[in-house]
Amino acid sequence: MDQQYKDLLIKQQYRIYNDHAAVKLCHWMKESMLHERHCYKQDFYGIESHRCLQMTPAINECSHLCSFCWRVQGSDFEVKEWAEPKEMLDALINEQRKLIQGFKGDPRCDRKRFEEAMNPNQVAISLAGEPITYPYLSEFLKECHSRGMSTFLVTNGTYPERMASLETLPMKTYVTVAAPNEEVYRKVCRPKIKDGWQKIMQTLELMPSLDTSTVIRHTLVKGHNLGWVDEYAALDKIAEPELIEPKGYVFVGGSRMRLSMDCMPSFQEITDFANELGTRVGMEIIRQREDSRVVLLGHPGQELDVRKVHGQKLSD
Ligand code: SF4
Numbered sequence: 001m002d003q004q005y006k007d008l009l010i011k012q013q014y015r016i017y018n019d020h021a022a023v024k025l026c027h028w029m030k031e032s033m034l035h036e037r038h039c040y041k042q043d044f045y046g047i048e049s050h051r052c053l054q055m056t057p058a059i060n061e062c063s064h065l066c067s068f069c070w071r072v073q074g075s076d077f078e079v080k081e082w083a084e085p086k087e088m089l090d091a092l093i094n095e096q097r098k099l100i101q102g103f104k105g106d107p108r109c110d111r112k113r114f115e116e117a118m119n120p121n122q123v124a125i126s127l128a129g130e131p132i133t134y135p136y137l138s139e140f141l142k143e144c145h146s147r148g149m150s151t152f153l154v155t156n157g158t159y160p161e162r163m164a165s166l167e168t169l170p171m172k173t174y175v176t177v178a179a180p181n182e183e184v185y186r187k188v189c190r191p192k193i194k195d196g197w198q199k200i201m202q203t204l205e206l207m208p209s210l211d212t213s214t215v216i217r218h219t220l221v222k223g224h225n226l227g228w229v230d231e232y233a234a235l236d237k238i239a240e241p242e243l244i245e246p247k248g249y250v251f252v253g254g255s256r257m258r259l260s261m262d263c264m265p266s267f268q269e270i271t272d273f274a275n276e277l278g279t280r281v282g283m284e285i286i287r288q289r290e291d292s293r294v295v296l297l298g299h300p301g302q303e304l305d306v307r308k309v310h311g312q313k314l315s316d
Helices: 003-011 027-035 040-045 085-099 111-117 137-146 160-165 182-188 196-209 229-239 253-257 267-281
Strands: 015-017 021-023 052-056 122-125 150-155 172-176 213-220 243-248 284-289 294-298
Touching: 003 015, 015 085, 021 085, 027 052, 027 111, 040 284, 052 085, 085 137, 137 150, 160 196, 172 196, 182 196, 196 229, 213 229, 213 267, 229 267, 243 267, 267 284, 267 294
Parallel strands: 052 122, 122 150, 150 172, 172 213, 213 243
Antiparallel strands: 015 021, 021 052, 243 294, 284 294
């Protein structure tokens, strides 16, 4: 990893392991520790924000340069030697334990909550890069599940072969579909690969057969990819996801150099989009979080608690 890039990441409170894996405390993890405010995934899926390990096993590569991405972009590099999954998980948990020491003496942080946070039970494999490129991802997921840790993976869909090759799948798999067609895709996701759109189509076709809770996330940027409801619906019908998350772009991090505040859709615009999409795919809004500009499309009465839906993957 380029030293300048590493210094920048450490300055932004990333902690790096073996030059390709990283952990960083999530905003909501900290909010949950100090103010008992938690992320929308705690509301929707029953995870515990204060026990969440926000990490990536592959900070070194992403096939996109999405305009809405908050992360540091453009420093891809080849990994010389990939870490073993067990040692990597141990190392990142230890790094997180060091990162939260500051909460220990803080009167706003409940002692029991601090002790729980020292033992993460949720892994958000979405920090940066494309986690699916980590060659031992299946073993890593198995290791997490064997420790009773739930797993959420976010991918941009351009690695269908990797997805198909996973023997162990995450408990929840997010595929980000941030464009209704190839033309908009090229403008918004700025792919580094020629056949990115075709790859995403292959991933959508693969999704109905996957043994995991599948979610399509539409990250919506006003004036860029918000709209085209019929085309988004057609894509969602291919994937037959368990759930769909239309989510508004948020003006944060590196994206501020590429987009403006006006690109953030209002919650009403997200809800309107979701209602229209829902009528076309036979779903309706079953959860929502205004402060996170996100709604959840699914079926009324659908079980959402990730440990109830895919708890069989876990062995405490
Ligand atoms: S699930 Fe995501 S948003 Fe929630 S605490 Fe973990 S990293 Fe943060």
